[in-house]
Amino acid sequence: MRIDRHKKRILAFIAALAALPAVGLAAGGEAHVEKANNDIHNQASLQRGAKNFVNYCLACHSARYVRYNRVAADIGLTEQQMVENLLWSGESPHSTMTNGLLADDGKQWFGVAPPDLSLIARSKGTDYVYTFLKSFYADPAKGTGVNNLSLPGTAMPHVLWELQGTQEAVWEGHTDAQGNVQKHFKEFTLASPGKLTPEEYDAFVRDTVNFLEYIGEPVQARRQALGYWVIAFLVFFTLLAYALKKEYWKDVK
Numbered sequence: 364m365r366i367d368r369h370k371k372r373i374l375a376f377i378a379a380l381a382a383l384p385a386v387g388l389a390a391g392g393e394a395h396v397e398k399a400n401n402d403i404h405n406q407a408s409l410q411r412g413a414k415n416f417v418n419y420c421l422a423c424h425s426a427r428y429v430r431y432n433r434v435a436a437d438i439g440l441t442e443q444q445m446v447e448n449l450l451w452s453g454e455s456p457h458s459t460m461t462n463g464l465l466a467d468d469g470k471q472w473f474g475v476a477p478p479d480l481s482l483i484a485r486s487k488g489t490d491y492v493y494t495f496l497k498s499f500y501a502d503p504a505k506g507t508g509v510n511n512l513s514l515p516g517t518a519m520p521h522v523l524w525e526l527q528g529t530q531e532a533v534w535e536g537h538t539d540a541q542g543n544v545q546k547h548f549k550e551f552t553l554a555s556p557g558k559l560t561p562e563e564y565d566a567f568v569r570d571t572v573n574f575l576e577y578i579g580e581p582v583q584a585r586r587q588a589l590g591y592w593v594i595a596f597l598v599f600f601t602l603l604a605y606a607l608k609k610e611y612w613k614d615v616k
């Protein structure tokens with residue numbers, strides 16, 4: 364009797380687990396998320412990303428868990444390159460990537476304080492951040508003149524508009540059973556082009572996201588490289604142990 368009840372519970376649990384991906388898919392169908400396809404082992408991309416971050420994001424967002432000299436060493440910049448590309452407003456190489464913006468001012472100016480971006484790629488995912496930076500569209504009703512499909516009503520202005528140009532969102536409508544019109548996002552159109560082609564803009568955003576993923580876990584690249592050595596060592600050690608075992612036991616019959 365008891366066992367039966369238990370069994371039923373377990374079966375229900377398994378059934379619920381099996382249904383989970385379906386729920387995820389249903390929710391994912393609405394959300395518009397593009398793949399970042401970035402590669403944290405690509406140092407040239409990380410170098411471009413660091414420069415993009417300093418030039419276009421640092422004015423509002425800090426990355427307070429990383430230091431300039433650590434970044435430079437990890438992404439392969441010489442002292443000279445670091446000073447020219449990252450420290451152009453005279454910061455110390457040992458300082459963290461912070462700005463002079465106080466949270467209170469940020470809140471007052473934008474309505475929402477710009478968050479620290481050290482961990483954003485880990486907390487929200489690289490695909491999300493990539494899509495977010497590609498999803499600003501013109502919205503005259505907003506104070507900043509733009510809205511964002513990934514974060515509707517966002518307080519962040521489209522700081523990359525000069526590069527991307529101005530996008531407009533195209534919506535599709537259908538009337539549901541209650542007679543309400545439901546709006547669905549269909550696509551973006553480029554109303555006026557920016558300095559970069561759409562492919563170049565994607566690459567710009569990919570590099571920036573790559574850098575954000577790197578600062579989320581600066582040891583990641585080294586940890587993975589170390590992993591190969593650890594595995595190689597384990598394989599080598601196993602072979603050695605096996606050879607030794609054979610040697611020791613060969614006379615024991």
Ligand code: HEC
Nearest residue numbers: 419420422423473475476477478483492514517518519522
């Ligand atoms: C002019 C100031 C400003 C600049 C420059 C700026 N941002 Fe923002 N950003 C904001 C504000 C304000 C928010 C908070 C938005 C909100 O929560 O509505 C924000 C939020 C974000 C978020 C969080 C989105 C979320 O879902 O919570 C990300 C990611 C982000 N910014 C990335 C960037 C990147 C990358 C750059 C550089 C290319 C950048 N921002 C440049 C003001 C700025």
